[in-house]
Amino acid sequence: MLDSLTFIVEKLCLLSNFKLFEFKLTDGKRKESGCQERKTHSHAPLTLQRGDLLEVPRTLFTHFGIYLGDNKVAHLIPDIMPVLTNDKMIIKKVITNKRLIMGCLYKCATVRVDTLEDFVYGSNILVNHMDRKCNAQQPFPNEEVAERAEQLVGTIPYSLLWNNCEHFVTYCRYGAAKSQQTEMFCECLKSIIRDQRSVFLSVLLGMIYIVCFGLAASTTLPTILIPFTLWMAG
Numbered sequence: 001m002l003d004s005l006t007f008i009v010e011k012l013c014l015l016s017n018f019k020l021f022e023f024k025l026t027d028g029k030r031k032e033s034g035c036q037e038r039k040t041h042s043h044a045p046l047t048l049q050r051g052d053l054l055e056v057p058r059t060l061f062t063h064f065g066i067y068l069g070d071n072k073v074a075h076l077i078p079d080i081m082p083v084l085t086n087d088k089m090i091i092k093k094v095i096t097n098k099r100l101i102m103g104c105l106y107k108c109a110t111v112r113v114d115t116l117e118d119f120v121y122g123s124n125i126l127v128n129h130m131d132r133k134c135n136a137q138q139p140f141p142n143e144e145v146a147e148r149a150e151q152l153v154g155t156i157p158y159s160l161l162w163n164n165c166e167h168f169v170t171y172c173r174y175g176a177a178k179s180q181q182t183e184m185f186c187e188c189l190k191s192i193i194r195d196q197r198s199v200f201l202s203v204l205l206g207m208i209y210i211v212c213f214g215l216a217a218s219t220t221l222p223t224i225l226i227p228f229t230l231w232m233a234g
Helices: 001-033 088-092 097-106 116-120 143-152 165-174 178-196 196-215 219-234
Strands: 038-039 054-055 062-069 072-078 108-115 124-127 154-157
Touching: 001 088, 054 165, 062 116, 062 143, 062 165, 072 097, 072 116, 072 143, 072 165, 097 108, 097 178, 108 116, 143 165, 154 196, 196 219
Parallel strands: none
Antiparallel strands: 038 124, 054 062, 054 124, 062 072, 072 108, 108 154
């Protein structure tokens, strides 16, 4: 039981802190990489160049966009509204959390152009920070980056792991759609699966499930199949 509790705490800490670790690493190397991080002010667009790759921290992830000039940013974001209506005025409104969540569930997104202030939403900005992390790939000229982003504006399919905002900006700037956030998440899942304590934990949870809801196919089969699958995959 103690091992199981230790396992749960370890993995929850890993899931909750891998973004924090990334931000600390960024802060530690900001000076040597020459990256710019700042609060958005009214004069911020004057310091940005068309085609710059922008990163802003959110609660659980980092959001990405391409600066188009004139205080405008192109970014990919989940949105259910294009499925429900063709009214461009309604779709153009700032996306609420409800619209975003429904877009994630329905796997629908838009590459849209918003003001820099709406995109940043009061957060700090990292400018072209990914150039250092993707040093093996040279970025396209800024004008070409902006043009590639503008060509993709509109409704597109969405996938949290395989087609998100980071895939959009890396495709525009480097020509290859990649997401380091997705890679980190998948590595975390693999570490959980490979840890044999997860087998014991799944058996324990299965037994609790059976005790609470009774012995039946719907409770017994998951109790057997899930630990077996974890054991074989570990």
